[in-house]
Structures are given as C-alpha cells and as structure tokens.
Amino acid sequence: MDEAQALTEQLKNAPDDKTRIALVFAHRKLWRDPRLLNWLTEIHHHKCWYSEAKESVSSYHVDHFRPKGRAAQIDKTERPGYWWLTFDWKNYRLAGQLLNVKKRDLFPVQLPGVAQAALPLTLQAEGSLLIDPLTNDAWFMSFERIDDEACLATACPGLTQPKTDRVALTIEILGLNRLPMLNRNRADVWDRCLERIKEYNDADTNPMIHTQEALRLVAARGLAQLCAEDQEFSSVAKACVDKQAPTELRMLVNDLLTHPELLKIAA
Template sequence: MRKVVIPANLAPPQDWLTEAQTLTQALMAATTDEEREVVIGQHEKLWRDDRVRNWLLERFNNKCWYTEAQESVSAYHVDHYRPKGRVSDVEKLNPEPGYWWLAFDWRNYRICGQLINVKKSDVFPLVSGHRASATMAGSLALEAPALIDPTTDDARLISFEMDEDGCRAVPAPGADDEDCKRVKATIEVIGLNRLDRLNAKRAEVWKDCHEQLAKYTSASGAPAALKKLMRAMAIEALKKRVCYESEFSSVAEACVRKSGTLLQQAQVFG
C-alpha cells in the first residue's frame, strides 16, 4: 500500500464544500437517527458528485487508494473510510452506530474499487478502546482503528511478496505483532488477496521489476560502455515503476527492497 498524499492547502471545489458543510450542519441539528438517515439518504449523490470524485481521483493518478489498481479491479467508488451507517467488527457481529457526522466530510472519503468497497462494507474494527463520538471533540484522533488508512504513514505496514498464487499483500518486514494483526485484519476486511486478477496484475509488476534487477546484474560481464548503459536503463525502468503515479508502485518498491542489492536500492530510491 502507498500513502496517498494530500497537501494541507488543497481541498475539493468550494461550491461542493459549501453544500457539504450545509448538510453536515443539518445532520448535527437533527435530534433522532431517523432524521439523520433522511438527510443522508436524500443527499447521497453528493459524495458521488464528479466535483469531489474527480478531485479525489486526481490525488492518486486515478488509482484505487487501497490497491493502487487503475481499473484492474472494478469501477471506482467513493468509500467512507469510517462507515456512515452502522459499523461492525471483523466477524460482522455486535453492530454499533456509525460515523454519521462524517457522511459529507471529504476527509473521510477514499477512492476505492467497487469489489474492494463491497467487501469492506460497514466493517470497521478497532484495535482497542471506544469509538469516536460526534459530541466528543478530538475523539477521532484518539480512536485506534484496526483498518489501515491509506492516507497515513501506516500504509507502509502493508508490503507484498510472490508465491504460487501470485503477488500477495503481507505485513512489511519489521512490523511488530500488533501491526501485523492490523495488516492481517486489513487484508481480510478489504479482500486484498482474494481477487485472482488483482494478484496476477501485481505479479506482472513484480516480475518486470525482478527482470530489471537481473538485467542490471547481468551487465557485469559486458564492455564498460555497454555495462553503464544497461545498468542505467534498468535503473530508469525501476524508477518509473516505483514513482508515486505508477500503478502498483508499492509492489515495485517491495520487489526492489526484497530482491535488489543495497547498491541497486540506493540507485532506485536515492
């Protein structure tokens, strides 16, 4: 997984923000769950609006924020990272009220492939502690979600490796026991390894990077000028694979870090 970077000075178009803020105020003014459900139900088109949807897509070069796939999984949805309706744990037991006050808050939105979003549904487990509340200021910052958020540095906790079934998501090397549990919960909740096509697409990137690393190594026996050219071309190809805009860049990075020499890593990431 790759962290999606949204600079602090950027926000969706102001006309969309104005509508969203008005609806959030209406939600906060509602006195019953039924009233809030009506507000959300009547205006659900707002988070699917192209003004915000296209703005979010541009932030990550039209990639799913959870998988880094560009139309390799399914159509794109605007996912509520914290579910707006009811929420449940991984076993889908013990449902609780959702984060209704975030229904029109773009900071709770994540671009997500349809099949990933359907799998995620309203599951949002916590590591421990209490859920945030609309009436408790700062409670979101104190909450401990198990589901890894692609807009945070925790995205690096999910890495990849090859096996007989393709390229699969795994905990990053060095992750402690608690973080490994979070990674495994995230893989399960959003189905990072359940789609054969997704595993295969990631495998293609991994194999290409592995081939570039091999080309770099095989250049050792070539004449000096050719050796320099072959290595430069391999490094250039790898740099393109790991750059922020590329599809499955986190897979490419994992391959270089796990299969490349220290010199190759320094040249790709330096």
C-alpha cells in the same frame, strides 16, 4: 465544500437519528457527484486507493473510510456509524467496486463507542484497526511473490505482532488477496521488476566499463518508472526493489524517485 460543511452542521444539530437519516438520504448525491469522483480519481492517478489497481471493468466507488450509517467489529457486533463524517471529504477514499462491497460496514476498533462528533480527537483515541491508505501506517503493508501466478499482500518484515495483526485484518476486510486476477497482475509487475534487477546485475559482464554504467542506469530508470506513484501497483514494485535489489541499486532507484529531474536526464 460550503454545502458539505452546512450539511454537517445540520447533522450535528438534528434532534434525533430519524432526522439525520432523512437528511443523509436526501443529500446522498453529494458524495456521488461525478465531479468529486473525478477529483479523487485524478489525485491518485486513476488507481483504487486500497489495491492500487486501475479499474477497467467495474466502477469506482467513493468509500466512506469510517462508515456513515453503522460500523461493525470483526465479530459483526454493530455500533452507530460516524454520521458526522458523512459529508466530510477527508473521510472519502476511492475504492474499486469489488473491494468496497467486500468492506461494507466493517470498521473494527480497539475501543468501540469512544468516537464522538463533538470531540474530533476521539477518532484517534478509538484505535482504528483498519489501515488507512492515506496514513504512514500504509507502509506496514508489503507484497511477496509466492508462486507462478500470484503476488500477495503481506505484512512488512520486522513488525511488532499488533501491527502484523492489523495488516492481516486489513487484507481480510478488503479482500486484497481474494481476487486471482489482482494477484496475477501484481505478479506481472513483480516479474518486470525482477527483469530490471537482472539487467542491472548482468551489466557487470560487459567488458566496457562505460557501457556497464549505461546499462545499469537504464535498468535503474526502468525500476524507478515502475515504482513511480502514477504507475499501477507501484507499492508492489517498491516491495520487490526492497527485497530483491542489491543495496546500490536500491539507492539509485531512490535517488531517481526523489529527484525526478535525474529520471529525465536518464532518459
């Protein structure tokens, strides 16, 4: 942390871009440090922060959410990057290799050129169009089962058009729907949720009331486990519950997630 802060000050005090570039190059190992990668991996349960997939084949990358060297609009118009955030851990996101390569330097904003190193609030003023997975805007994203093989990222119903456009742009920049295996893996989670929802609904057919309650609780517990933050594609599971589960089941799942001790009792 101290080293990163010291390097950031050097960047801000550098006399020209050439000096800054040399400084970044000389210390590029800082954001590639295995300790940083392991820390980012642990705090998000070994999942890519953008796709929620657990990498098993390709590697994880430490992505600079706001690009450090140069930034590009959707039309590929380039502007200087956010060099002063190069060593700022708050600008790091854990990304699967394929998504990070797709993202590259794309970081479209509403007001290019507004952000300035000396004025932190200008980062908000520029109007990022790419959705940050660490902000509440991440809830603009939802998922939908579309056919026998795919579950795709999509915008939540009821959003304003500008928010819907941001979701579509984020999906395109990150390539969230372009990988067939990713789409199929999300579909598998969606289908597992549907199975639990069916089990909950089918409990009514049991003639014993106390057995009905037990079966419902088992089904709700299974759904809550799929929705837990440490599970792969937990946002897909939550989207399925929101769109497919009856109201009383949604409320029960929410209670189990909000009060983990109830989940243990249910076990």
